[in-house]
Amino acid sequence: MSLIDSVSLPRSFRLPRVDGLIQWIVPLAIIAIWQVASVTGFVPTRVLPAPSDVLLAGWKLLLSGELVRNIWVSFWRASIGFLIGGSIGFAFGLANGLSQLSAKLTDTTLQMVRNVPHLALIPLVILWFGIDESAKLFLVALGVFFPIYLNTLHGIRTVDPQLIEMGRIYGMSDGELFRRVIFPGALPSIFVGIRFALGIMWLTLIVAETIAASSGLGYMAMQAREFMLIDVVVLSILIYALLGKLADSASRVLERLTLSWHPAYWKR
Amino acid sequence: MQTAVRSSLPETEFTSRANFAPHARVVREERQGERQAQTTGLPLSIRGLRKSFGDNEVLRGIDLHIPAGQFVAIVGRSGCGKSTLLRLIAGLDKIDAGSISFGQDVQPEDIRVMFQEPRLLPWARVLANVEVGLGRDRALGDAHARAEKALTEVGLADKRDQWPSVLSGGQKQRVALGRALVSRPRVLAFDEPLGALDALTRISMQRLLERVWRDQGFTAILVTHDVAEAVALADRVLVIDEGRIAHDVTVNAGRPRQRGSAELAGLEGSILSHLLSADDRT
Numbered sequence A: 001m002s003l004i005d006s007v008s009l010p011r012s013f014r015l016p017r018v019d020g021l022i023q024w025i026v027p028l029a030i031i032a033i034w035q036v037a038s039v040t041g042f043v044p045t046r047v048l049p050a051p052s053d054v055l056l057a058g059w060k061l062l063l064s065g066e067l068v069r070n071i072w073v074s075f076w077r078a079s080i081g082f083l084i085g086g087s088i089g090f091a092f093g094l095a096n097g098l099s100q101l102s103a104k105l106t107d108t109t110l111q112m113v114r115n116v117p118h119l120a121l122i123p124l125v126i127l128w129f130g131i132d133e134s135a136k137l138f139l140v141a142l143g144v145f146f147p148i149y150l151n152t153l154h155g156i157r158t159v160d161p162q163l164i165e166m167g168r169i170y171g172m173s174d175g176e177l178f179r180r181v182i183f184p185g186a187l188p189s190i191f192v193g194i195r196f197a198l199g200i201m202w203l204t205l206i207v208a209e210t211i212a213a214s215s216g217l218g219y220m221a222m223q224a225r226e227f228m229l230i231d232v233v234v235l236s237i238l239i240y241a242l243l244g245k246l247a248d249s250a251s252r253v254l255e256r257l258t259l260s261w262h263p264a265y266w267k268r
Numbered sequence B: 001m002q003t004a005v006r007s008s009l010p011e012t013e014f015t016s017r018a019n020f021a022p023h024a025r026v027v028r029e030e031r032q033g034e035r036q037a038q039t040t041g042l043p044l045s046i047r048g049l050r051k052s053f054g055d056n057e058v059l060r061g062i063d064l065h066i067p068a069g070q071f072v073a074i075v076g077r078s079g080c081g082k083s084t085l086l087r088l089i090a091g092l093d094k095i096d097a098g099s100i101s102f103g104q105d106v107q108p109e110d111i112r113v114m115f116q117e118p119r120l121l122p123w124a125r126v127l128a129n130v131e132v133g134l135g136r137d138r139a140l141g142d143a144h145a146r147a148e149k150a151l152t153e154v155g156l157a158d159k160r161d162q163w164p165s166v167l168s169g170g171q172k173q174r175v176a177l178g179r180a181l182v183s184r185p186r187v188l189a190f191d192e193p194l195g196a197l198d199a200l201t202r203i204s205m206q207r208l209l210e211r212v213w214r215d216q217g218f219t220a221i222l223v224t225h226d227v228a229e230a231v232a233l234a235d236r237v238l239v240i241d242e243g244r245i246a247h248d249v250t251v252n253a254g255r256p257r258q259r260g261s262a263e264l265a266g267l268e269g270s271i272l273s274h275l276l277s278a279d280d281r282t
């Protein structure tokens, strides 16, 4: 035992530092090239401001408190919408994966709703909720619902039936069978759903905030467009990218923690 | 150093099971110093057992008595119903007609099955996988200790904290054996447990099976494709054909058995010819 521990420890120490640096080389290089291109006038600042200008705009907005407030509003909308849509999707996925009756009752309906692009509902949603918070939350929740629902359902349905039989033979109760066999077996698929959902979450939010909002990053970008503040527009786009990356990293960390048994998560 | 005591016992010292059993018990009591009741096998009586799937009559009246502690091997053509019989004995499927009795009330923990696939939980460490075998006793305080003991019995104590995916096929099957043994079952049914292993691993697994069976005295029912394996391990070999027990062959050779001895080879030949003649008729 102790031998194995001492072998696996140094590896987990070494990897994050090297890998953490490598993945940032390309983005940094792009920014450097961009800066040079702007300063030399190769790219007109009316088209694309220099990174330093964008940074400066960000600094000003940060000082005025506007930036933090807008980021916070968008982050809050994203998380709450994700939590609502995700939990409902997860609950339906569980129910329909575990119970034939529930699946017969609801699956067809859900599949039909899925075929409507949720962004097509924006006019309807505005009529229903106005440009209220609930409109954005509703759209995000709806967008997040399906990837989580579908992947939870798929994960539960594809748990190895031999393992389930094994659990029954060894006298597991229904609850125990779920906790020890079905849920861990479905987890890799659930994570695929979460990663998909995170992408959809940001996309939905950007669109919704651009069209119908009075705060948030999308709103900040639209305001800036009206006043021709192109550096702020670019800044909001970059922040969206950063937030998206952050959400993805968080889900990766969670994935690696909970799926540490899976050989696919050992290297890298 | 419990393993050392056991594995340093040369197997050839014991010439028959009668000789071995009391000795083994002494060893165990010295080792663990605990007064665990010696588990004993259960006898098994099957009367007029039938099972069909739709129109497919798989078992058409099986009559069989297995005395407590006997090692029985079941052979037969593919699809003749060996697995079906085993699943009925283990209570995994419903009986159509007839009966299976163990002579007394049995707990679920008394009867265990081992399959060709190890069926380990990939997300549980080796030790936790063995603990699964305790059934309802998992919640008790000594679960860890018992699981560790079972792991030691199958020679994998040093792998307790590994994920199953790092183990070799033979090691996985040994963990599955440990999981089946941990509840001290009184009937242990094997459905081709060694079918997927290479020849060398097979032989060492066969030795392990024989050793735990002699140690623990459970009634063993082994389904196998390999007639040589059947005669090497079993007291008795049953040939199933057309849904019935077509031949019931007693293997009298003493233990430990000499693989490839003339006596076993002769038996193997005659069982094979039974199987082949059944095959020719179809």
Ligand SMILES: Nc1ncnc2c1ncn2[C@@H]1O[C@H](COP(=O)(O)OP(=O)(O)OP(=O)(O)O)[C@@H](O)[C@H]1O
Pocket (backbone or CB within 6 Å): B053, B056, B058, B076, B077, B078, B079, B080, B081, B082, B083, B084, B085
């Ligand atoms: N759940 C089931 N539903 C329908 N038919 C079944 C089922 N289980 C087994 N059978 C049929 O019963 C027959 C016996 O199957 P069984 O698995 O017992 O054979 P076997 O002797 O174990 O074969 P093998 O040596 O190939 O494992 C086969 O014809 C099989 O198709």
Ligand SMILES: [Mg+2]
Pocket (backbone or CB within 6 Å): B082, B083, B084, B191
């Ligand atoms: Mg079979």
